[in-house]
Amino acid sequence: SRNSSNLHMRLLLLFAAFAAAAAEQEISEGPSDTSVHVGKAATLNCKVSGQKGAVQWMKNGFGLGTDRNLRFFPRYSMVGSNAEGEYHLRIENSTVGDDDVYACQISEADGESSVVSAPARLTVLVRPTAPKFVEKVAPTLNAIAGETLQQACVSRRGKPAPRLGWAISSDAQGREVTAWLGESRAKFGNLFKQHNIGTQVSLAAQIDDEARIEGDVISSLSNISFVPRPEDDKKYLLCISQHETFPDRVEIDSVRFNLQYAPRVKLTWAGPAALREGKPALLACNVDARPMNDLKITWYRNQNKLLRHTTDTLAFEELKMEDHKSEYTCETSNSIGTSKDTMKLDVQFGPRMMSTSQEKEANVGESVTFQCEAAGNPTPIIYWSRAGDEQILAKGETYTIDSVEAWQQGEYICTAVVETFEHAKLSHHLFIRGAPVVSMQSAVQGGTGESVELSCKVSGRPKTREIQWTKNGEKLSYATGRHQVHQVPRLYGVDSRLIITDLNEDDFGQYNCSANNGLGSDFDTVILRKKSIVDSLMAADLHYLLPIIACLLFCLLLLCCCIACKKRSYSKRKGTQFSDAESDVTVKCEALDGNYYPDMYGSPIDNPNIITSKDYISVPQNNPDLDFAGAAVAGLYPKYLDNSMISDYRYDHHSYGSFISGGSSPNTHQEIFSTEKPMPMPGAPMGVDGSPLETLPEVDTPKASTYSFATIDGVVRPISRTSTHV
Ligand SMILES: *[C@@H]1O[C@H](CO)[C@@H](O)[C@H](O)[C@H]1NC(C)=O
Ligand SMILES: *[C@@H]1O[C@H](CO)[C@@H](O)[C@H](O)[C@H]1NC(C)=O
Ligand SMILES: *[C@@H]1O[C@H](CO)[C@@H](O)[C@H](O)[C@H]1NC(C)=O
Numbered sequence: 001s002r003n004s005s006n007l008h009m010r011l012l013l014l015f016a017a018f019a020a021a022a023a024e025q026e027i028s029e030g031p032s033d034t035s036v037h038v039g040k041a042a043t044l045n046c047k048v049s050g051q052k053g054a055v056q057w058m059k060n061g062f063g064l065g066t067d068r069n070l071r072f073f074p075r076y077s078m079v080g081s082n083a084e085g086e087y088h089l090r091i092e093n094s095t096v097g098d099d100d101v102y103a104c105q106i107s108e109a110d111g112e113s114s115v116v117s118a119p120a121r122l123t124v125l126v127r128p129t130a131p132k133f134v135e136k137v138a139p140t141l142n143a144i145a146g147e148t149l150q151q152a153c154v155s156r157r158g159k160p161a162p163r164l165g166w167a168i169s170s171d172a173q174g175r176e177v178t179a180w181l182g183e184s185r186a187k188f189g190n191l192f193k194q195h196n197i198g199t200q201v202s203l204a205a206q207i208d209d210e211a212r213i214e215g216d217v218i219s220s221l222s223n224i225s226f227v228p229r230p231e232d233d234k235k236y237l238l239c240i241s242q243h244e245t246f247p248d249r250v251e252i253d254s255v256r257f258n259l260q261y262a263p264r265v266k267l268t269w270a271g272p273a274a275l276r277e278g279k280p281a282l283l284a285c286n287v288d289a290r291p292m293n294d295l296k297i298t299w300y301r302n303q304n305k306l307l308r309h310t311t312d313t314l315a316f317e318e319l320k321m322e323d324h325k326s327e328y329t330c331e332t333s334n335s336i337g338t339s340k341d342t343m344k345l346d347v348q349f350g351p352r353m354m355s356t357s358q359e360k361e362a363n364v365g366e367s368v369t370f371q372c373e374a375a376g377n378p379t380p381i382i383y384w385s386r387a388g389d390e391q392i393l394a395k396g397e398t399y400t401i402d403s404v405e406a407w408q409q410g411e412y413i414c415t416a417v418v419e420t421f422e423h424a425k426l427s428h429h430l431f432i433r434g435a436p437v438v439s440m441q442s443a444v445q446g447g448t449g450e451s452v453e454l455s456c457k458v459s460g461r462p463k464t465r466e467i468q469w470t471k472n473g474e475k476l477s478y479a480t481g482r483h484q485v486h487q488v489p490r491l492y493g494v495d496s497r498l499i500i501t502d503l504n505e506d507d508f509g510q511y512n513c514s515a516n517n518g519l520g521s522d523f524d525t526v527i528l529r530k531k532s533i534v535d536s537l538m539a540a541d542l543h544y545l546l547p548i549i550a551c552l553l554f555c556l557l558l559l560c561c562c563i564a565c566k567k568r569s570y571s572k573r574k575g576t577q578f579s580d581a582e583s584d585v586t587v588k589c590e591a592l593d594g595n596y597y598p599d600m601y602g603s604p605i606d607n608p609n610i611i612t613s614k615d616y617i618s619v620p621q622n623n624p625d626l627d628f629a630g631a632a633v634a635g636l637y638p639k640y641l642d643n644s645m646i647s648d649y650r651y652d653h654h655s656y657g658s659f660i661s662g663g664s665s666p667n668t669h670q671e672i673f674s675t676e677k678p679m680p681m682p683g684a685p686m687g688v689d690g691s692p693l694e695t696l697p698e699v700d701t702p703k704a705s706t707y708s709f710a711t712i713d714g715v716v717r718p719i720s721r722t723s724t725h726v
Pocket of ligand 2: 150151209
């Protein structure tokens with residue numbers, strides 16, 4: 001019985017399984033979600049097997065009927081072959097009313113229960129109207145760059161709701177988008193096949209979207225507020241619409257910007273990139289502005305308005321050192337606003353000495369330091385050398401000799417170098433303290449009644465305070481007033497000049513100039529000899545004499561002619577006041593201490609003739625130095641002796657011009673230290689050492705009215721002055 005019950009169970013299970021396989025009705029293929037454009041046909045699939053009951057479609061749970069024609073729904077029908085069990089729902093000329101949820105059902109029959117497919121959504125798509133700007137009055141959109149702009153765009157009656165976005169493009173069709181607004185790039189960027197994706201930017205924008213349901217369809221409105229930029233001018237603002245009815249494309253409405261904006265300024269140099277002293281340059285103010293016609297341009301130099309410059313360029317005829325680090329500003333304005341650009345100039349300029357020449361006195365074994373400062377751009381390199389020697393002794397602003405030796409006395413030159421510019425040099429002098437060295441010409445000639453000047457060079461440091469002149473071993477008598485001694489401080493020491501006027505027989509003889517500076521003494525003598533014509537003739541060789549006489553005669557003839565000519569021209573130009581024909585006075589203008597400002601004149605070595613000698617005409621003596629502003633420099637030259645016979649050179653007593661002609665200050669090594677005395681040329685005007693007076697070009701001194709005393713790196717450039725009264 002246990003076996004039979006087991007068999008029973010097995011049979012029962014087998015039967016049940018067979019019955020299910022053979023008889024149960026089912027839906028082998030159900031409908032899937034489908035979308036259809038309005039007016040087009042759509043088909044929802046339904047395939048059944050083992051069908052016992054009737055098949056019908058449910059629309060939103062409502063049965064449409066079981067006959068294939070579905071006569072109550074003229075546009076609906078069930079299509080397919082009965083043999084295959086096909087009951088596809090076909091919808092012709094679909095409308096938005098067809099948008100619903102559909103399911104396929106087999107009714108219950110023969111004890112079998114009904115079967116329902118999974119529901120499927122039929123979406124009916126309605127193409128919305130093309131996007132349109134809401135307030136598009138003109139073909140262009142007039143606005144001000146930098147100010148908030150509001151625009152609205154609408155796409156109507158779509159299903160589902162159309163989606164809107166915004167962009168700025170170079171063209172009306174959106175082929176070259178330059179900027180996306182708000183989140184538009186993320187939403188629409190993939191629909192734009194652009195070659196300039198890398199340069200596209202996203203601009204902040206406030207975008208408010210509104211969907212308005214109008215029955216079965218929806219209208220979308222997008223409001224945007226954003227700030228257009230000047231570079232958006234003449235570009236297009238795009239309203240972009242995207243919808244399921246055109247899934248791979250967008251629709252666009254566009255409007256062209258016509259922007260006004262405050263000037264945009266950029267200062268640039270026209271010409272070579274590096275600015276160089278002495279070279280011309282043109283600073284250009286590149287302005288982009290709308291409107292442009294009411295544009296005003298103002299230039300500033302270091303915040304100071306340049307009143308005469310109103311154009312968009314600023315020309316520099318010649319860049320100056322003072323232009324370095326100066327700031328130029330171009331300020332422009334139009335009706336919309338004002339803007340400016342500033343540029344700091346970087347002008348390359350050659351070295352300028354900022355320190356002055358130094359003289360140092362030292363005892364042997366002492367330490368001596370010279371200082372030399374120079375300005376330049378780029379910063380100059382400074383090196384030191386001895387005059388006449390190429391060897392570089394040191395580099396840098398200072399040069400120190402730790403333990404001075406006698407041979408180190410001399411001239412030291414610091415040279416400032418800026419590549420590609422002329423070097424600047426400044427000489428310094430080192431003197432070793434010791435006994436003075438006195439030197440004079442061995443002989444001087446003078447005729448009775450004439451004036452003569454005996455010059456005694458006293459070299460050495462300390463500068464000699466005590467210089468004595470004697471004649472034939474006797475003290476000079478100054479009582480007659482015909483003898484005068486002038487002490488002129490010189491670089492090498494002191495030049496003591498004995499001037500004897502109105503020579504008489506007693507004055508001829510040997511003069512002795514002796515000096516004592518406390519460390520020692522020295523003397524030298526000069527013979528003052530009476531001049532005679534025979535002397536001059538004897539001096540010359542006989543076969544030179546004839547041509548000389550011939551020459552003299554010719555010169556005489558020429559002179560006569562000249563005088564005749566002059567006379568005639570005088571009578572013509574009656575107003576002429578000056579005549580150099582009778583000039584017997586020399587005015588000399590020189591810096592007495594040898595200190596000058598090389599940065600004003602250029603390198604002292606390159607132009608050693610900084611101290612000029614020039615012949616002028618007719619000098620009234622002791623004329624006041626009218627424009628001399630004395631106080632600050634009075635007493636620059638101390639009295640050298642308390643001897644009342646010796647005039648001193650304080651210029652609160654005398655103007656510069658109160659001494660008679662002499663040589664210029666020594667400037668070279670040779671002149672300071674040489675003791676050689678060349679013989680004077682007969683008849684030639686003589687300098688201190690007997691050489692003819694140099695005729696030098698006049699130094700071009702800067703004029704206070706035009707010269708810029710600008711400071712460079714805090715160093716105030718010294719002001720030099722020269723005054724001469726003739
Ligand atoms: C669908 O519309 C077309 C054109 O309007 C018409 O010719 C056709 O008869 C319509 N079909 C049905 C089934 O209504
Ligand atoms: C869009 O802007 C218009 C005016 O241009 C306004 O009337 C409307 O209310 C705004 N809509 C939204 C959603 O901000
Ligand atoms: C010159 O004067 C000095 C000092 O008075 C004296 O020592 C010297 O011997 C004099 N020389 C001559 C040549 O007279």
